[in-house]
Amino acid sequence: MHDGSCLCGAIRYRVTAELGPVTACHCTQCRKITGHYAAAVPAPWDSVAVTGEVKWYRSSEAARRGFCPDCGSYLFWEEYDGLVYLMAGALDGETGLRMDGHIFYADRGDYYRAGEALPCYAQGRSGPEIEP
Ligand SMILES: [Zn+2]
Ligand SMILES: [Zn+2]
Incomplete structure (x- = not known):
């Protein structure tokens, strides 16, 4: 069992x-709606209980994206097949999940590479580095 929530x-x-x-999607739509790329995990809709009023944006013929109308958090990508993709960053606490692949990588922004070794700061750039 996992809980998730928006920012507010x-x-x-x-x-x-x-x-x-978890799958990372670098497509143009995910780039625009997240400001970077999306990381999501699928679940059957009938296993997800939502409280609060989700605002839906129909992003294509085949799918819609759900977000919080108050704070703007992007929470759900729904293809009309009974599955909903939960944005992994909105899951609360330890998830025990792993990201295992990148899709639409050809559409990524040119400012990063998957798996690129970069310094990882525990918090801000002025603080200590920690293991990736
Ligand atoms: Zn919110
Ligand atoms: Zn995408």
Whole structure:
């Protein structure tokens, strides 16, 4: 079981399904809506209980994206097949999940590379570095 929420807390959800690996999507739509790229994990809709009013944006013929109308957090990508993709960053606490692949990588921004070794600061850039 996992809980998730938006930044302001107006939308919360609980998912009871076993979650698989997280996929990173670098497509143009995910870039625009997140400001970088999306990392998401699929779950059957009937295993997800949402509280709060999700605002939906129909981003293509086949899918819509759900976000919090108050704080703007991007929470859900739904293809019309009974699955919802939960944005992994909105899951609360330890998830026990791993990201295992990148899709639409050809569409990524040119300012980063997947798996690139970069310094990792515990908090801000003025603080200590920690292991990636
Ligand atoms: Zn919110
Ligand atoms: Zn995408």
